[in-house]
Amino acid sequence: MPDGDAGDAAQRQGAESAQGLRESAENEERRVENQKGSPLAKGEERFDERSRSSDGRSAGEKQNPGDL
Template sequence: MGTEQAPTAKGKQSSTGLHKGAAKEEKKTEAQKGSDLRKGADRFDERSKSSDGRSAASKQKPKK
């Protein structure tokens, strides 16, 4: 839920804290990695690859 969509003040505060925490963690990860993390569809593809380097789509069997 977005910060502006939260129905209560406590919800807005919680959402803001979550967003700030996520941004802080992302900056930390980018600093360790030495480059920016991918965004959008590229990020999804990067995260969906397993340890063998194959994406989830390449492992799926085609429908008959």
């Protein structure tokens, strides 16, 4: 049976990859905010913004057309 070194190395590599992805996402977000000239929506606002389709209606509005 292999010792824990291989598993530890894989875990470290995964953690480093995750950190790299977080940093990349932060850099991309800053770049887009600078281009846009205002901060991107965060949290619940961002979820709502992303959940709207190209016609401006949310999934809930499409599922419940009588509530409009």
